[in-house]
Each structure stands twice: as structure tokens, then as C-alpha cells.
Amino acid sequence: MIVRPALESDFPSIVRLDALSNPHPWGESLIADALQSRKNWVIESAEPVLDTEPSHILAWLTASQTFDQSELELILVDVAVRRQGLAKKLMVAWLESFSKGDVSEYLLEVRESNLGAIGLYESLGFELVGRRKNYYKTEQGHEAACLFTLAV
Numbered sequence: 443m444i445v446r447p448a449l450e451s452d453f454p455s456i457v458r459l460d461a462l463s464n465p466h467p468w469g470e471s472l473i474a475d476a477l478q479s480r481k482n483w484v485i486e487s488a489e490p491v492l493d494t495e496p497s498h499i500l501a502w503l504t505a506s507q508t509f510d511q512s513e514l515e516l517i518l519v520d521v522a523v524r525r526q527g528l529a530k531k532l533m534v535a536w537l538e539s540f541s542k543g544d545v546s547e548y549l550l551e552v553r554e555s556n557l558g559a560i561g562l563y564e565s566l567g568f569e570l571v572g573r574r575k576n577y578y579k580t581e582q583g584h585e586a587a588c589l590f591t592l593a594v
């Protein structure tokens with residue numbers, strides 16, 4: 443398994459990962475935009491799974507940067523390889539990617555019901571600093587967004 447910055451050629455593999463493993467898929471246009479305008483990392487499996495595939499992407503993280511803040515936009519791991527530490531590896535790649543002093547705060551928002559992701563963020567030292575009521579749509583109605591930050 444290799445953790446590396448995403449390449450333009452990863453686009454089809456990321457689209458497939460999003461379609462198969464994201465409970466709220468982003469779709470091609472948001473993914474293309476993220477690959478062009480944000481910082482992106484992927485985890486690639488050592489062996490291609492299909493002959494037709496140039497790479498097999500097991501996980502993807504995309505984050506933006508505004509001045510001295512960097513915000514996680516999405517982290518996504520293939521359902522077949524969850525709870526093996528892949529998300530943690532990508533989070534560490536993101537957190538360690540900035541030179542000292544470039545970023546003083548990391549931010550993220552997550553659905554209140556996403557206890558797995560919340561466990562991941564808390565294990566890395568993120569702290570809950572706010573809550574936006576009814577921020578995300580659900581099948582039944584709405585749910586809150588929890589805002590987490592990590593200061594460096």
C-alpha cells in the first residue's frame with residue numbers, strides 16, 4: 443500500500459471509489475473540481491485489481507487551505523478495507539503536509555451520526571468546538587453538523 447498525493451490519472455478510480463463506498467457520493471464534477479483546486483492524497487494498493495485499471499485506489503482525502511487554516515472536505519475508505527488504519531494514515535499525511543508555521547488550525551465538519559469518523563478525528567486530537575443544527579439532509583429529515591478543530 444502506498445500513500446501519495448493524488449494524480450489527475452486517479453480520477454476514474456476515485457469516481458469508482460466514491461460511487462461504491464461513499465454513503466453520500468460526490469459525483470464526477472465535484473471530484474474533478476477537488477482534484478484541480480484542493481490538496482489530495484490517496485492510498486493505492488500495491489497490485490492493480492483489474493488489468494484494465496492503471497491503479498486501484500483504496501482511499502482518498504481532499505482538503506482545502508485558506509490562509510493559515512486547512513479544512514478536511516472528505517475522507518473516504520473502500521468499504522472492503524475499513525478498520526485497518528487507512529483513514530488514519532491519510533489524516534496523518536494531510537496533517538504533516540504543511541511546513542511549520544504555514545497552518546495553525548485544521549478544521550472539519552461531520553454528520554452528528556457519523557460516530558466512526560468522529561472516533562477517528564478524536565483519536566487524532568481533534569476537539570468539538572461547535573454544532574450546526576439541521577445542517578445535513580437525511581432520509582428522514584435533517585441532522586446536525588459537528589465542527590471539530592485541531593490547533594498546532
Ligand SMILES: CC(C)(COP(=O)(O)OP(=O)(O)OC[C@H]1O[C@@H](n2cnc3c(N)ncnc32)[C@H](O)[C@@H]1OP(=O)(O)O)[C@@H](O)C(=O)NCCC(=O)NCCS
Nearest residue numbers: 516517518519524525526527528529530558559561562565
Ligand atoms: C470514516 C472512515 C473514513 C474511517 O476509515 P477507516 O480506514 O475504517 O478508519 P481507521 O481504520 O483509520 O480507524 C482509525 C480509528 O478511527 C475510529 N473508527 C474508525 N471507524 C470507526 C467505526 N466504524 N466505529 C468506531 N470507531 C471507528 C477508531 O478509533 C479507529 O481505531 P481502531 O480501529 O484502532 O479502533 C470510513 O468509515 C469511511 O470511509 N466512511 C464513509 C465516508 C465518511 O463517512 N467519511 C467521513 C466524513 S467526511
